[in-house]
Amino acid sequence: MRSRCIISILIFVSVYTGIGCRVFNEPEPAVDLLLITIDTLRQDHLGCYGFPMPVTPEIDSLSKRHRLYSRCMSSATYTNPAHASLLTGRYPSHHGVRSNFKRIRDEAILIQEIFRTHGYQTAAFISGAPLKAGICGLNRGFSHYDDTLTQTQKKLSPCPLESASDGDRNLQNKLVLPEYEFNIRDGESTLRAVTDWLKTVDQDTPIFLWVHFYDPHGPYAPDKEIDRCFYIPDSPCDDNLKIPDTVLIPPYQKVDGVTDIDWYHAMYCGEIKYVDRCTGTLMRTLTGCRIHPLVSVITADHGEDFGEHDLYFDHGSNVYEPSLAIPLLFCGKNAEWTVGISSELVHIIDIFPSVISTMGFENMPVDGVDFLHPGPGVGNNNRFLYAETKPQFPNQRSKRVFCVRTEDYKYIYRDDPNESELYRMDGFENEHVNCIRSHFEIAETLRGACSEWYRHIGKDGEAGSIENIDSKVHEGLKALGYSN
Ligand SMILES: [Zn+2]
Numbered sequence: 001m002r003s004r005c006i007i008s009i010l011i012f013v014s015v016y017t018g019i020g021c022r023v024f025n026e027p028e029p030a031v032d033l034l035l036i037t038i039d040t041l042r043q044d045h046l047g048c049y050g051f052p053m054p055v056t057p058e059i060d061s062l063s064k065r066h067r068l069y070s071r072c073m074s075s076a077t078y079t080n081p082a083h084a085s086l087l088t089g090r091y092p093s094h095h096g097v098r099s100n101f102k103r104i105r106d107e108a109i110l111i112q113e114i115f116r117t118h119g120y121q122t123a124a125f126i127s128g129a130p131l132k133a134g135i136c137g138l139n140r141g142f143s144h145y146d147d148t149l150t151q152t153q154k155k156l157s158p159c160p161l162e163s164a165s166d167g168d169r170n171l172q173n174k175l176v177l178p179e180y181e182f183n184i185r186d187g188e189s190t191l192r193a194v195t196d197w198l199k200t201v202d203q204d205t206p207i208f209l210w211v212h213f214y215d216p217h218g219p220y221a222p223d224k225e226i227d228r229c230f231y232i233p234d235s236p237c238d239d240n241l242k243i244p245d246t247v248l249i250p251p252y253q254k255v256d257g258v259t260d261i262d263w264y265h266a267m268y269c270g271e272i273k274y275v276d277r278c279t280g281t282l283m284r285t286l287t288g289c290r291i292h293p294l295v296s297v298i299t300a301d302h303g304e305d306f307g308e309h310d311l312y313f314d315h316g317s318n319v320y321e322p323s324l325a326i327p328l329l330f331c332g333k334n335a336e337w338t339v340g341i342s343s344e345l346v347h348i349i350d351i352f353p354s355v356i357s358t359m360g361f362e363n364m365p366v367d368g369v370d371f372l373h374p375g376p377g378v379g380n381n382n383r384f385l386y387a388e389t390k391p392q393f394p395n396q397r398s399k400r401v402f403c404v405r406t407e408d409y410k411y412i413y414r415d416d417p418n419e420s421e422l423y424r425m426d427g428f429e430n431e432h433v434n435c436i437r438s439h440f441e442i443a444e445t446l447r448g449a450c451s452e453w454y455r456h457i458g459k460d461g462e463a464g465s466i467e468n469i470d471s472k473v474h475e476g477l478k479a480l481g482y483s484n
Contacts, residue, residue: 030206034296040217041300043325058280066329077323079130082301089352089366103137113141115208127214129183149183187278222270231266253313298329319403332358411446
């Protein structure tokens with residue numbers, strides 16, 4: 001409690017003495033802030049990032065009004081650690097959320113607290129159980145935190161094989177999604193809640209609005225009219241795309257009788273198309289009813305694996321690019337912001353200081369850097385960026401996996417040095433060529449950096465456990481694969 005009082009005083013002093021803060025001294029037109037996070041959205045599945053199928057027409061269109069960061073990584077491949085990093089600008093070891101069952105530390109400053117102190121109406125609408133206020137604590141600083149997850153079961157997917165051959169049609173009788181209790185809210189329901197809230201909001205007061213969509217997270221079950229769009233039965237390549245018998249598929253994803261990776265992938269693409277439509281509607285709704293200029297950020301917490309590294313239809317057990325790379329579209333306020341594509345290597349922890357910077361607020365000490373004002377740390381080859389995760393499967397011996405990323409390399413650190421990996425980073429495909437033996441000196445340097453970081457975490461990284469999660473919520477999370 002004492003630390004929170006000190007933080008409040010610091011923010012108050014910063015704002016009302018005008019130290020480095022031009023909002024009070026030099027009044028500017030009010031600006032609204034919209035933050036959209038799309039859970040489990042792979043960076044390479046957006047058209048504006050080069051995806052060949054028409055999955056994201058709305059976001060592709062929005063990308064023309066945003067700056068697209070082509071190399072953005074998350075801090076973790078789980079929902080809560082990544083979102084906590086986004087909202088604090090800190091690594092999980094600093095904000096304390098190192099799994100989906102940890103609460104944010106009391107002393108961590110959340111970006112919405114800063115906006116609220118600057119007179120903003122702050123609201124969040126979340127769509128997945130891990131981000132419920134009682135679990136993550138990320139509701140602090142929001143005057144309205146809507147985590148009403150009324151849907152206890154994901155809508156079941158109708159069979160996508162109506163136009164298929166007789167053999168495939170026989171299969172449709174077997175397509176049954178397992179019935180788990182899910183605490184979720186689909187994108188359209190979340191949109192309705194946002195729209196209702198916007199009707200109550202005072203136009204004279206700027207808003208900080210965070211909307212979290214959860215639809216691409218498994219189980220993949222897109223709307224009926226969407227889910228046939230991306231599946232081509234009887235593909236000649238199918239023999240190469242069967243799920244190997246030896247791999248584990250998350251129970252919430254497994255559909256009896258379906259072994260075609262293309263089918264799961266098509267359903268995932270359908271979910272992205274659905275959430276893309278919601279994103280476009282949200283943007284039009286907001287710009288249609290608000291009079292203020294808008295700063296907007298569209299990003300994700302993590303991606304999803306489709307077998308690239310023996311992980312199927314899941315995330316969280318590794319730190320490879322399919323799960324770690326995230327999209328980032330940023331529309332700022334001031335002259336330093338421009339549209340186009342940036343190839344700078346940036347991190348989810350950089351969003352906090354960049355948003356604060358474009359608003360003209362006084363920045364706080366954070367782990368990230370302001371990518372709108374490149375200086376030491378951004379735009380050069382010296383930056384070391386970290387991420388971590390905690391593998392779930394019993395056949396993975398390391399308790400935690402870390403990685404350090406530089407401009408050209410990615411080093412993956414495991415408990416056993418013999419399991420460590422080094423990759424040249426020019427694209428996803430290069431994570432299949434472990435060059436640790438041929439680039440020994442680089443590997444040693446990055447291992448040293450990772451080892452130092454690991455030691456730091458060892459004394460500082462565990463905090464904020466939740467001891468009394470409601471048992472029903474706990475079971476729902478477990479059903480969605482949140483076992484940590
Ligand atoms: Zn997530």
